[in-house]
Amino acid sequence: MARTTYDVPGLRKAIGLIELLCDSREELGLSEINRRLGLNKPMVLRMLRTLMDAGWALRRGDPPRYTVSLRPFHHASKPVRRMTLRVAAEEPLRRLWQATGASAYLAVLDGDQAIYLESLDSLSSVQISGRVGGRYDLHCSAPGKVLLAHAGDSLLDRLGRKGLARRTRRTICSPDRLRSHLRQVVRRGYAVDLEEYVDGALCFAVPVYDYAGRVAGTVGITTLTMYGSPKDMIRRMGTKVIAAGREISRALGSCREEGTKDP
Numbered sequence: 001m002a003r004t005t006y007d008v009p010g011l012r013k014a015i016g017l018i019e020l021l022c023d024s025r026e027e028l029g030l031s032e033i034n035r036r037l038g039l040n041k042p043m044v045l046r047m048l049r050t051l052m053d054a055g056w057a058l059r060r061g062d063p064p065r066y067t068v069s070l071r072p073f074h075h076a077s078k079p080v081r082r083m084t085l086r087v088a089a090e091e092p093l094r095r096l097w098q099a100t101g102a103s104a105y106l107a108v109l110d111g112d113q114a115i116y117l118e119s120l121d122s123l124s125s126v127q128i129s130g131r132v133g134g135r136y137d138l139h140c141s142a143p144g145k146v147l148l149a150h151a152g153d154s155l156l157d158r159l160g161r162k163g164l165a166r167r168t169r170r171t172i173c174s175p176d177r178l179r180s181h182l183r184q185v186v187r188r189g190y191a192v193d194l195e196e197y198v199d200g201a202l203c204f205a206v207p208v209y210d211y212a213g214r215v216a217g218t219v220g221i222t223t224l225t226m227y228g229s230p231k232d233m234i235r236r237m238g239t240k241v242i243a244a245g246r247e248i249s250r251a252l253g254s255c256r257e258e259g260t261k262d263p
Contacts, residue, residue, distance in 0.1 A: 105118060
């Protein structure tokens, strides 16, 4: 029996055309559009005329060249205004929590600390939990490292002048060492806390990007060493956290897929 699919090829082609017009800095001629989309001219011309009739595309000059109007922005800006970080993260965060059984959280930068917007307690009998509104150091927590790594040098310099508090024997307290460590966080696309904030606690966090490519927050998990080693935590849970971060980012309008390496 043939597998039923719900893909609509014509709609997919139209989406590709709209994205091409939106991404192009210049108006495009028919031949250029055909070449980039790999479609025949009659098909592209029909789609362009349909978009022009709906006010989504504009035709200029002779020979004609095409560009997108502001009509797509008019419609797309409405869900952007409605879609807050907490709304975008609600379902992905809950699925992450259910898939890992670990404490799961959503955090943002607030001054010199990370603050939890959402926190779901671990499903394990012995647990370490965060709390909504809880504040955490940037230099030794996984969510804090993510936010600090993308916040620019001025914040790190300010924290270094204030002094980096030692929470455990594993805490990085040297500004120079921390700066080098944060460069690795940016390259890898995720941060870990391996008993650097609390003895016996392990964390894994990734950035969440908005439609402008900015870091809007971070999502992650916390577990205990009694349930597995750091390598085990990273291997079992890391990819799930990365997937949740990407899902939240897409809901916020981000087109970023690069930058996060599988652990």
